[in-house]
Amino acid sequence: MNFKKISVVFIFVIVTFMLFGDEKVDKTLLLKIGDKNLKEKTMAVSAGKIYSARDGKSILFSKMIKEMEKSRFVYVGETHNSLPMHQVQAKIIQALYEQDKNLCIGLEMFPITQQDVLNKWSLGILSQDEFIRESRWYVTWNYNFGYYQKIFCTAKHNKIPVYALNVPRALITKIRMKGWEALSEEEKKIVPRPDLSHEEHRMLIRTIFESTELPPQMKGRGLDMMFEGLYRAQSAWDEVMASNALRSSEIKDKRMVILAGSGHLLYNLGINRRAYEKIRLPFKTVICVVVPKEKESVHVSRSLANYVWGIEEEDKPIFPSIGLRFKKFDGLENLVIERKPINGVSKNANFEKGDVILSVDREKFTDINELRIYLSGFTWNDEVRFCLLRSAKEIEGLLKFVPPKTGSTSIETNRI
Numbered sequence: 299m300n301f302k303k304i305s306v307v308f309i310f311v312i313v314t315f316m317l318f319g320d321e322k323v324d325k326t327l328l329l330k331i332g333d334k335n336l337k338e339k340t341m342a343v344s345a346g347k348i349y350s351a352r353d354g355k356s357i358l359f360s361k362m363i364k365e366m367e368k369s370r371f372v373y374v375g376e377t378h379n380s381l382p383m384h385q386v387q388a389k390i391i392q393a394l395y396e397q398d399k400n401l402c403i404g405l406e407m408f409p410i411t412q413q414d415v416l417n418k419w420s421l422g423i424l425s426q427d428e429f430i431r432e433s434r435w436y437v438t439w440n441y442n443f444g445y446y447q448k449i450f451c452t453a454k455h456n457k458i459p460v461y462a463l464n465v466p467r468a469l470i471t472k473i474r475m476k477g478w479e480a481l482s483e484e485e486k487k488i489v490p491r492p493d494l495s496h497e498e499h500r501m502l503i504r505t506i507f508e509s510t511e512l513p514p515q516m517k518g519r520g521l522d523m524m525f526e527g528l529y530r531a532q533s534a535w536d537e538v539m540a541s542n543a544l545r546s547s548e549i550k551d552k553r554m555v556i557l558a559g560s561g562h563l564l565y566n567l568g569i570n571r572r573a574y575e576k577i578r579l580p581f582k583t584v585i586c587v588v589v590p591k592e593k594e595s596v597h598v599s600r601s602l603a604n605y606v607w608g609i610e611e612e613d614k615p616i617f618p619s620i621g622l623r624f625k626k627f628d629g630l631e632n633l634v635i636e637r638k639p640i641n642g643v644s645k646n647a648n649f650e651k652g653d654v655i656l657s658v659d660r661e662k663f664t665d666i667n668e669l670r671i672y673l674s675g676f677t678w679n680d681e682v683r684f685c686l687l688r689s690a691k692e693i694e695g696l697l698k699f700v701p702p703k704t705g706s707t708s709i710e711t712n713r714i
Contacts, residue, residue: 316437332565375560436670
């Protein structure tokens with residue numbers, strides 16, 4: 299595995315880090331950064347309860363929504379493959395809409411180049427199947443649409459405008475590899491120069507970086523260089539999503555609920571801080587924290603977010619992660635395995651980089667999105683049979699959806 303591939307994996311670790319209730323997360327949850335009046339204080343968070351950071355005590359959902367009444371922006375963090383966290387997001391969106399119909403939603407999941415398809419969805423023009431295909435959901439985002447279904451249905455039913463906040467990944471990759479200065483003048487208009495000087499934000503991302511179990515290739519002399527590239531990418535993501543949130547919110551002068559990975563919002567130092575520094579409008583942030591089954595509560599810093607919502611630990615993600623990456627080559631109809639699987643249910647299956655996919659359950663697929671749509675329909679304990687061409691020989695690749703052992707869920711299990 300080379301540095302480029304490792305970097306991609308780690309960037310997903312940053313935004314999905316909050317799923318797991320282990321000691322690594324504990325270190326990140328207890329940093330003395332953020333709100334100067336709260337960063338020296340902690341509170342115990344139990345599953346099924348919401349906590350106000352200001353008071354350090356549990357709070358009713360209705361009171362939290364009432365306290366958000368004057369907030370122009372409400373940020374709700376997520377772990378991308380946690381259904382309970384997405385249910386929290388949908389519940390908050392519905393409650394805020396009932397409080398004030400002048401509402402819109404901002405999504406990390408889509409680049410601004412796909413705003414047209416989001417407009418169609420909000421207006422009720424597309425069915426769910428049409429939306430998944432026209433948006434190329436499983437190429438754009440990868441995570442099972444089932445995680446987000448309730449959120450999108452809430453938006454469509456209430457005709458709540460939905461806005462893309464992200465940019466094409468190639469721009470973030472260029473910044474990670476070469477820096478913002480390497481962008482063209484047109485690209486710089488899309489991605490504002492990210493501020494890299496905020497010491498507490500750097501401390502946060504560095505803590506996540508150092509708390510992650512790193513492959514041997516990431517250790518040694520190149521460690522600091524690797525982190526700097528990753529930090530540039532994370533900061534660029536935060537900067538561009540903050541700018542796009544402000545621009546989208548101003549289109550019709552609407553309040554916005556912003557849904558993003560928790561790593562973009564922790565301690566109010568990410569998207570939320572950058573947006574506030576540009577235009578000082580009030581905001582609130584909600585972060586969900588998983589409470590392990592063997593613990594009554596988890597201690598967190600009261601500066602972690604304005605509200606902390608305790609979530610009960612899941613045995614496994616509700617939708618299996620495939621872990622296969624596919625590629626298209628000019629002149630070849632068949633899809634190809636891009637790399638040997640390193641996570642998901644395919645990790646220990648018979649797949650190798652360069653395998654040509656002749657068929658899946660005897661069906662031929664020539665489009666990555668269509669194959670991923672098909673695979674997204676399977677659940678735990680199912681099986682899928684691949685017919686592969688490897689070294690001029692036809693072989694079988696049997697994909698078994700074996701549930702992970704309790705407590706062994708990997709941060710990357712949700713990456714299709």
